[in-house]
Amino acid sequence: MPTEPCNGMLILCLRTYDNVTFPETHNAFATEDDGIYYPASNHRTGFDAQWSAGMRAFMIDTHYDNLNDKTLSGVKLCHGSDDRGFSPCVYGNVSAVDWLSELDEEMEDNPQDVVTVLVENYVSAEHLEQVFIDSGLMDRVFLHEINQPWPTLQEMIDNETNLVVFWEQGDDERHPWVHDFLSHSWTTNYGERSTSEMNCDVHRGDGNQVVYHMNNWLSNQIGLADPTQAEEANDVDFLVERANECWEEHGKRPTFIAVDWWEEGDVVRAAELINLQDEAED
Secondary structure, eight states: OOOSOBTTBGGGTTSBGGGSOEEEETTTTOBTTTTOOTTSOSBSSOHHHHHHHTOOEEEEEEEESOTTSOOGGGEEEOOSOSTTSSOGGGGOOEEHHHHHHHHHHHHHHOTTOOEEEEEEEOSOHHHHHHHHHHHTOGGGBOOOOTTSOOOBHHHHHHTTOOEEEEESSOOOTTOTTEEEHHHHOEEOOOOBSSGGGOOOOOOEEOTTSSOEEEEOOBBOTTSOBOGGGHHHHTOHHHHHHHHHHHHHHHSSOOSEEEESSTTSSOHHHHHHHHHHOSSOOO
16 A cells, blocks of 8 residues: 555545546746746746645647747747747747756656646647657656556556646657547636636547546636636635536546636645545535
8 A cells, every 4th residue: 555645645546547636737837937927927926836836737838939940949838829920939938948847856856746747739749759858757758548547646656657748739659658638638618708607518629538627717808818817716615616517527527627827716725625525526
């Protein structure tokens, strides 16, 4: 029997990855601490604060800082769209290698934690892979075969493959380490205008998969992350109630609860309460 907690709780060690709820930050790098300010930011505080609070799943976006010179050194974490003819990195950017290296250091210091990264990727698969290699994370990556059972957290930890990476780019046989999130998982809708609009319907991905993201952030009328409603959206009671609704509807607890403005409310506590439950509660 495990004697050290996994992701902060002993009871999680013998649970399979898909039977754990992980708190997740949407656009985890897009923070005021990282020099990315509203309207491009999604949080005030950066990776260190997120990790210290208990975040163990992170959504990041990889872009080139110069669309006319797509080099490995130009791979940054930026928030925005490439389709305006210039890189969104002009609004602020973070070195992808530096950010991921920080994650690697924390995982080195906290070997009993299982971590997930979901990449919205706009760089070549080869460059993305090299960034993970250069940061030291590649040796930690878990390889999941589609439709195969997920291991327990302790098995992943014992095998030193306690990092799961998804991306939003489709299956790539040459890079099986980065799992297509639409094949290996699914997500609820995102960016609604109010909490009353949120539901548990399958928005994208394969609804037959056992891993899923309960997206839980709101957008304002022009589609920007809305800090004014974050306290309501991230309220512990609301998050737990919504997670239970999704659990009831889909027969399993959400794998991830993803939020903006994580400092408001307490998504880490909400995930902990869901993990303490053995079954969905009304």
